[in-house]
Amino acid sequence: MTDYSADTDESLALRSTTDHDAFGALVGRYEQKLYRYVRRITDASHEECEDILQEIFLKTYRYLHNFDDSLSFSSWIYRIAHNETISHFRKRSVRPQTIREEDGTLYLQNIEADMDIAAEIDTKALQQQIQKILDTLGPKYKDVLLLRYLEEKNYQEISDILKIPVKTVGTRINRAKKQLHQSITEQGLFITP
Structure with missing residues (x-):
């Protein structure tokens, strides 16, 4: 061979x-x-x-x-x-909704690092809440976050995979992060100093 x-x-x-x-x-x-x-x-x-x-x-x-x-x-x-x-x-008439628990920690860590909130949260408790919040995101936002933070794809690769413009990738990631941040804040998941 x-x-x-x-x-x-x-x-x-x-x-x-x-x-x-x-x-x-x-x-x-x-x-x-x-x-x-x-x-x-x-x-x-x-x-x-x-x-x-x-x-x-x-x-x-x-x-x-x-x-x-x-x-x-x-x-x-x-x-x-x-x-x-x-x-x-x-x-099957079912849209996948779940990010596997074993991947949740990595997903959360990558998002935390990018949002610079790692020092402010209790990771274990937040993981469960984040899962609930992620399940409420629309597929277009969830897909870009998954590819960016779990698969560690760059914007161009995400653009190629989803067949959307690179600027749209950036916009969706930013909007998804804002939605996540807003939901996390509304649920009182930040520990204020």
Whole structure:
């Protein structure tokens, strides 16, 4: 088997149309990342996440010939993952509402650092309240926060994944953070000095 460790994702994607092992290398690089992403935006069981992941890789392979090399492969496959996950839940007529508890702490820590509120809050109690508040955010705000703070994507990558302008990404993140901050303040979750 060929060693693909030095290859970029984009070069592997181009080679994958004729080299099945190259596609296997891409699957190896993205399997755990995409599994975590699907788990973070859904309330799906392990088995259901595995099914969604399988569909993601099937669609990725099926549409490799359409890969737009002006995008990063990462943005392209996350776009497929996002669409496939949402499509799966539309079929069930349920919009995913939950961010997994094991991810909640990381999510909260990243938002706290960006909002500079870490020193002012009791993280454990806030985590439960934040989950309730996040569940009230609309999907367009929740999606950008998830991609920014859990998946650690930059604005351009989020733009590519959600197919919205970069400025819209920034606007949505700012509005979502303001909504979070306002809800947190209204619920008295800040500890005032």
